[in-house]
Amino acid sequence: MAKKDSGGVDRRAFITGIGAAGAATAAVAGATPTPVEAQPTALPPVPQSYATTIGQLEQAPPSYNGPGADALHIANPGSDYMVDVMMGLGYKYVAACPGTTFRGLQESVISYAIGKMEWLSCAHEDISASMAHGYAKATGKPMAIMVHNTVGLQHATMGIYNCWADRVPMLVMLGNYADGALRSSAADWDHSMVDNAAMCRGYIKYDEQPGSLQHYKESMLRGHGIMMTAPMGPMIMVCEQTLQEDTQSRKPQPSLPAYVAATQPAPDPNAIHQVAQMLVAAKNPVIIADRAVRSQADVKNLVALAEALQVPVIDKLGRMNFPTNHYLNGSAGMASSADLILALDPGDLWSYVDRLPESIARASVRTARPDCKVISIDSELLVGAGNYQDKQRFYQADFPVAADAATTLPYLVEAVNSAMSAARRNENPQREAALREAFYLKRSADMAYAAIGWDSQPISVARMCMELWNAIKGDEWALVSPQGFESNWPSRLWDFTDYGQFHGGSGAAGIGYIGGAAIGAALGHRDNGGRLCVSLQGDGDFLMGPGAMWTAAHHRIPLLMVIHNNRAWYQETMSVQILASRRDRHPERGRVGTEIVDPNINYAKIAEGFGVYAEPQITQPSELGPAIARAIKVVKSGHPALLDIVAQGR
Amino acid sequence: MLRFKTFAIASFIAAALAAGANMLSAQTTAPAGDAKHGQQLYVADGCYECHNTLGQGTGSRAPGAGPGPNLAPAPISYAAFVKQVRTPRLSMPPYDAKLLSDQDVADIYAFLAAQPPSKDPHSIALLNVVTTGSAPDTSRGAVVFATNCALCHGASGQGGIGPSLIGESSRKDANAVAAIVKNPSGQMPKLYPGLLSDGDVTAVAAYVESLH
Numbered sequence: 001m002a003k004k005d006s007g008g009v010d011r012r013a014f015i016t017g018i019g020a021a022g023a024a025t026a027a028v029a030g031a032t033p034t035p036v037e038a039q040p041t042a043l044p045p046v047p048q049s050y051a052t053t054i055g056q057l058e059q060a061p062p063s064y065n066g067p068g069a070d071a072l073h074i075a076n077p078g079s080d081y082m083v084d085v086m087m088g089l090g091y092k093y094v095a096a097c098p099g100t101t102f103r104g105l106q107e108s109v110i111s112y113a114i115g116k117m118e119w120l121s122c123a124h125e126d127i128s129a130s131m132a133h134g135y136a137k138a139t140g141k142p143m144a145i146m147v148h149n150t151v152g153l154q155h156a157t158m159g160i161y162n163c164w165a166d167r168v169p170m171l172v173m174l175g176n177y178a179d180g181a182l183r184s185s186a187a188d189w190d191h192s193m194v195d196n197a198a199m200c201r202g203y204i205k206y207d208e209q210p211g212s213l214q215h216y217k218e219s220m221l222r223g224h225g226i227m228m229t230a231p232m233g234p235m236i237m238v239c240e241q242t243l244q245e246d247t248q249s250r251k252p253q254p255s256l257p258a259y260v261a262a263t264q265p266a267p268d269p270n271a272i273h274q275v276a277q278m279l280v281a282a283k284n285p286v287i288i289a290d291r292a293v294r295s296q297a298d299v300k301n302l303v304a305l306a307e308a309l310q311v312p313v314i315d316k317l318g319r320m321n322f323p324t325n326h327y328l329n330g331s332a333g334m335a336s337s338a339d340l341i342l343a344l345d346p347g348d349l350w351s352y353v354d355r356l357p358e359s360i361a362r363a364s365v366r367t368a369r370p371d372c373k374v375i376s377i378d379s380e381l382l383v384g385a386g387n388y389q390d391k392q393r394f395y396q397a398d399f400p401v402a403a404d405a406a407t408t409l410p411y412l413v414e415a416v417n418s419a420m421s422a423a424r425r426n427e428n429p430q431r432e433a434a435l436r437e438a439f440y441l442k443r444s445a446d447m448a449y450a451a452i453g454w455d456s457q458p459i460s461v462a463r464m465c466m467e468l469w470n471a472i473k474g475d476e477w478a479l480v481s482p483q484g485f486e487s488n489w490p491s492r493l494w495d496f497t498d499y500g501q502f503h504g505g506s507g508a509a510g511i512g513y514i515g516g517a518a519i520g521a522a523l524g525h526r527d528n529g530g531r532l533c534v535s536l537q538g539d540g541d542f543l544m545g546p547g548a549m550w551t552a553a554h555h556r557i558p559l560l561m562v563i564h565n566n567r568a569w570y571q572e573t574m575s576v577q578i579l580a581s582r583r584d585r586h587p588e589r590g591r592v593g594t595e596i597v598d599p600n601i602n603y604a605k606i607a608e609g610f611g612v613y614a615e616p617q618i619t620q621p622s623e624l625g626p627a628i629a630r631a632i633k634v635v636k637s638g639h640p641a642l643l644d645i646v647a648q649g650r
Numbered sequence: 651m652l653r654f655k656t657f658a659i660a661s662f663i664a665a666a667l668a669a670g671a672n673m674l675s676a677q678t679t680a681p682a683g684d685a686k687h688g689q690q691l692y693v694a695d696g697c698y699e700c701h702n703t704l705g706q707g708t709g710s711r712a713p714g715a716g717p718g719p720n721l722a723p724a725p726i727s728y729a730a731f732v733k734q735v736r737t738p739r740l741s742m743p744p745y746d747a748k749l750l751s752d753q754d755v756a757d758i759y760a761f762l763a764a765q766p767p768s769k770d771p772h773s774i775a776l777l778n779v780v781t782t783g784s785a786p787d788t789s790r791g792a793v794v795f796a797t798n799c800a801l802c803h804g805a806s807g808q809g810g811i812g813p814s815l816i817g818e819s820s821r822k823d824a825n826a827v828a829a830i831v832k833n834p835s836g837q838m839p840k841l842y843p844g845l846l847s848d849g850d851v852t853a854v855a856a857y858v859e860s861l862h
Binding site for chain 2: 284325327331333334335336337357358359367369436437438439440441442443444445446447448449450451452453454456458460461463466467469470487492493495570573574577578579580581582584587588590591648649650
């Protein structure tokens with residue numbers, strides 16, 4: 001950890017000591033003694049399990065509301081009000097690794113908001129951010145994280161950036177000592193900034209540094225509305241130490257805010273009409289969707305659009321946009337023969353019509369037909385420029401529509417149904433037959449490819465995935481991790497039918513995302529009916545945030561973590577190998593620096609150290625099924641479990 | 651959603667993938683190779699990194715399928731294999747004679763060609779549940795294409811290691827396509843008359859003509 005302490009003196013103990021000494025002095029001088037704080041009698045004896053204590057506290061009403069204000073006490077601290085505002089906006093959780101600059105808020109969450117908010121203890125701020133990211137994708141609701149000034153925010157930045165690039169909301173509460181005269185240690189100075197959100201401003205939607213509680217409340221409402229409007233993204237609220245810890249001397253307006261969500265960006269009705277006409281007229285259209293939906297209702301709308309037109313949907317799987325077992329789930333190659341592409345919040349629009357091979361020449365090749373027209377319904381047009389290049393390469397659509405795709409879909413379905421002539425409807429059976437055939441061939445080919453090396457060692461990734469699906473498909477399940485490093489075998493072979501079953505990738509391909517994001521999503525699913533959650537996590541990703549396991553164990557978050565142990569940061573292994581050959585030297589050294597070997601790591605043993613159930617490391621294909629079954633039994637009992645599977649690279 | 655078990659076409663694809671090695675080996679003139687040495691080179695020089703340890707790859711070259719197509723148990727013709735190793739298309743790095751001698755390449759090819767046939771996916775219970783939809787009245791040409799051509803030319807003929815075949819009808823008629831299939835040049839493997847019958851060639855040529 002990069003955090004500095006305050007010279008070896010525990011700050012809380014130090015302050016408590018000052019208070020006790022002060023009280024004694026006052027008594028000797030004959031001044032009115034400070035009442036001895038009544039100890040809360042409702043508290044249970046110190047239990048062995050801290051988590052148990054938390055659980056009992058949350059069930060019990062607050063029995064102690066604090067003393068009145070005097071020289072040694074603070075009544076009605078501002079952080080209580082700040083937490084009230086958070087709760088008014090629906091925040092239920094705060095994920096955080098502790099840091100002094102937000103201690104006022106922390107104390108309010110854990111004591112003032114007992115039973116209303118839960119504190120999620122994290123071992124690293126990047127885990128907090130990733131956890132909030134995963135939670136928001138699973139529930140549609142933002143989670144708050146609290147981060148220590150400077151060092152905590154520096155730790156959290158990759159997770160915040162992933163969240164931004166994935167267009168997902170997250171509230172970052174950043175503690176701060178703005179007044180240098182109040183900084184009591186060297187560490188306080190080290191953990192202070194002038195422009196607090198500056199390091200993140202290229203990848204957040206909003207930030208504010210309010211100077212009063214009234215200002216805080218208004219900023220929270222403004223920021224929440226901006227954050228939750230598509231395209232969504234994180235916000236940072238800088239929380240002054242004085243606002244948190246001082247008495248609410250300048251009381252804000254008494255009534256707590258009633259947040260009213262704004263409607264999402266909808267398209268020009270004329271544009272909808274025009275898009276519908278173009279889709280109906282096209283001979284060979286395709287739909288490409290990346291972050292096009294946010295709910296199962298949106299999925300159904302997309303299915304309705306595709307079925308009305310009998311047009312394939314190429315799902316880029318930034319979200320689970322379209323059922324993988326629907327015959328209209330198309331293959332990526334279909335875009336190259338299309339005469340019209342409808343791109344729905346496409347992310348990387350350029351890549352649908354052009355390709356840049358990873359070659360020395362770096363010469364782009366148009367993959368779409370020269371006469372192919374492109375319609376893009378894209379909320380990205382509503383985002384201003386930033387320092388970061390996550391907007392991807394520019395492509396000039398023939399018909400760009402600035403709107404949120406999910407909001408647009410029902411209007412577009414209606415417009416298409418109105419535009420369909422009888423003659424056009426009569427074409428649908430023929431189109432359907434061809435698309436059913438294409439789907440059959442695609443899936444059958446993937447079955448055949450999956451069978452190759454089925455019994456191999458290291459274990460086939462396709463087999464690993466199918467053993468996993470076999471164990472979960474009878475339940476309501478969710479894959480709460482990306483699947484690209486598993487060659488997309490789940491989406492190629494599993495039946496994704498519900499939006500909640502898959503949440504896409506990290507957004508910015510920031511490795512270290514999965515551990516936190518998976519437990520955040522699993523927490524969300526636990527609260528929303530209890531899907532059986534599984535994650536596929538590379539060993540390289542795991543190593544960047546293994547502490548996430550402790551959070552899962554500590555908070556009893558049920559999740560099966562499958563470690564795809566290919567003993568490398570494998571993407572980079574392949575990447576360096578390419579250059580070794582292009583430079584015509586030492587291909588046998590292409591793996592130096594990207595392999596995770598010598599010693600080989602046993603992730604099962606690490607998991608046990610964190611208090612997570614684990615099976616012994618799995619190297620034999622025949623071990624997979626029974627081990628998965630045992631681990632799922634643990635997960636169904638409400639606990640996390642981990643399987644360390646030594647498998648093929650991809 | 652409908653869920654059907656797969657039928658004859660998927661079996662045909664699987665059988666072709668499984669049997670291809672022997673059939674192709676018989677019709678190509680690969681020099682004798684030391685499969686054991688080939689395996690050592692395959693691992694040491696990093697071939698496995700994209701194609702996995704037995705050449706099983708990750709499936710097709712289609713975007714999203716993974717980094718490397720399968721090389722075994724149905725390796726492409728030896729001539730095509732050598733050309734792809736020495737002067738590769740797409741993102742594969744080159745392995746020239748400084749890195750791999752001709753004999754090394756032959757040894758690696760021998761390792762790939764020696765891989766046993768793959769299992770029929772329908773014999774694997776965990777795969778036999780994959781939703782494919784009902785077996786359609788698929789044209790013979792589409793099946794031949796999916797089995798033999800899609801790996802290089804893309805699942806929809808959009809191109810890959812091999813060129814795009816979209817709009818081929820504007821450049822060649824079916825007879826010309828059939829002639830190329832029967833007597834290929836360059837990297838394209840010769841599949842006729844060993845793997846493909848006259849009927850297969852006619853059917854796949856018609857299918858290629860239909861790609862738009």
